[in-house]
Amino acid sequence: MRKLLAAALCALALSTPAAAQSPAPDTVAAIRARGALLCGVTPNTIGFASPDSRGEWRGLDADYCRAVAATVLGDATKVRFVPTTAQNRFTALQSGEVDLLVRATTWTLSREAQLGFLFAGINYHDGNGFMVHRRMNLRSARELDGASVCLQPGSTTELNVADYFRSNNMRLNPVLIENLDELRTAFAAGRCDAYASDTSTLAAFRAGLGERGNDFVLLPEIISKEPLGPVVRKGDLRFFDMVRWTHFALITAEELGITQANIDGFAGSTNPDVQRFMGRTGDLGRMMGAENDFAVRIVRAVGNFGELWARSVTPLGTPRGINELWTRGGLMYAPPMR
Known part of the structure; x- marks a missing residue:
């Protein structure tokens, strides 16, 4: 009986993932x-x-x-x-x-x-959206075919924008910049046609520019769910x-x-x-x-x-x-x- 119990316990230990056996963090x-x-x-x-x-x-x-x-x-x-x-x-x-x-x-x-x-x-x-330079006179994200878009690598936005362009048969020229301040500077300087991110982030960026924020327009499309x-x-x-x-x-x-x-x-x-x-x-x-x-x-x-x-x-x-x-x-x- 003891041998059977020992064998059962051994089998249980072997079947239990190592992470489950280690002490839980506190x-x-x-x-x-x-x-x-x-x-x-x-x-x-x-x-x-x-x-x-x-x-x-x-x-x-x-x-x-x-x-x-x-x-x-x-x-x-x-x-x-x-x-x-x-x-x-x-x-x-x-x-x-x-x-x-x-x-x-x-x-x-x-x-x-x-x-x-x-x-x-x-x-x-939240949801992903696009901000563009007002001088481009764009009214929809569907007009961004072939546009360069400033994106942060490693974000869901990078994936969502690629999906959006692909599903709408549009050409995407991504400009990937990890540092957020550098990305925003690049967009404001005209290095990118559009800046894609959560709409909350885009609104925060524009608000931080003061009167200069009027140089940029948030397009109406929300292309994803971002909880x-x-x-x-x-x-x-x-x-x-x-x-x-x-x-x-x-x-x-x-x-x-x-x-x-x-x-x-x-x-x-x-x-x-x-x-x-x-x-x-x-x-x-x-x-x-x-x-x-x-x-x-x-x-x-x-x-x-x-x-x-x-x-x-x-x-x-x-x-x-x-x-x-x-x-x-x-x-x-x-x-x-x-």
């Missing part, structure tokens, strides 16, 4: 021991992640990093922002150079199944849960009408949903290894999702559209906090 413990969250962001995209004149990182994605720090460490200021490019961002996450990516990264099957990542939610429903959101490594479900429910807490706060300015006024609410959100009932935070008032700390630090949008994205002139709450016809939806 990202939360590493962050807490370090005393800071390492958050990978874009080098300089106004409205999403960009250092201001004092070197403080501002934008929707930067505030997401702060919100996760509030959940994991109880302090939204304990973040180290790590600029990453479209090509090195995944290596940075895989190697542990960053704990988390929040930098205009599209949720795809291959990035989860092949690269070993998990997307914790969607903080921006952007925070990304973590597979294998650490506790950290994944914390990042995912940070995202949902931002949306839930907006649903409940809880803002950075009025949150203290909800302390005595008898609404069961509010009581759970505030950490007064349910023990929800401790279930995933955080404090029960983690959602309160998030909102006090950065506000709710609508406040993040109004502060960072609205100034770009980008309508909220499908990024509105589900109760207002949009796609932003959070499961119950209970």
Whole structure:
């Protein structure tokens, strides 16, 4: 009997992948021991992640990093922002150079199944588009046959643009430039006829140019779905849960009408949903290894999702559209906090 049991255990061990047998990483413990969250962001995209004149990182994605720090460490200021490019961002996450990516990264099957990542939610429903020089007098992307297009290598945009040109029997002359600032400079100088990227990135680029932004036109076609959101490594479900429910807490706060300015006024609410959100009932935070008032700390630090949008994205002139709450016809939806 003992021999049979030993043989069964041996067979089970041999059939179990090596990754499953190795100890799971403890990202939360590493962050807490370090005393800071390492958050990978874009080098300089106004409205999403960009250092201001004092070197403080501002934008929707930067505030997401702060919100996760509030959940994991109880302090939204304990973040180290790590600029990453479209090509090195995944290596940075895989190697542990960053704990988390929040930098205009599209949720795809291959990035989860092949690269070993998990997307914790969607903080921006986006799509690829084209920006051109106004002097070209173009009205549609269908007029770009034979055009040179500035693209970042290693991005979903590179693949989507190639697919779009191929499916429409158009000739593409790609100009691949990894460094984002160099790419934008090349486009503005006329080295490329068009600049292709997420429409949010294109709007941020044009907004950063001031009056000169009027020299460029965003064509009407949206050629892809680009669900952007925070990304973590597979294998650490506790950290994944914390990042995912940070995202949902931002949306839930907006649903409940809880803002950075009025949150203290909800302390005595008898609404069961509010009581759970505030950490007064349910023990929800401790279930995933955080404090029960983690959602309160998030909102006090950065506000709710609508406040993040109004502060960072609205100034770009980008309508909220499908990024509105589900109760207002949009796609932003959070499961119950209970």
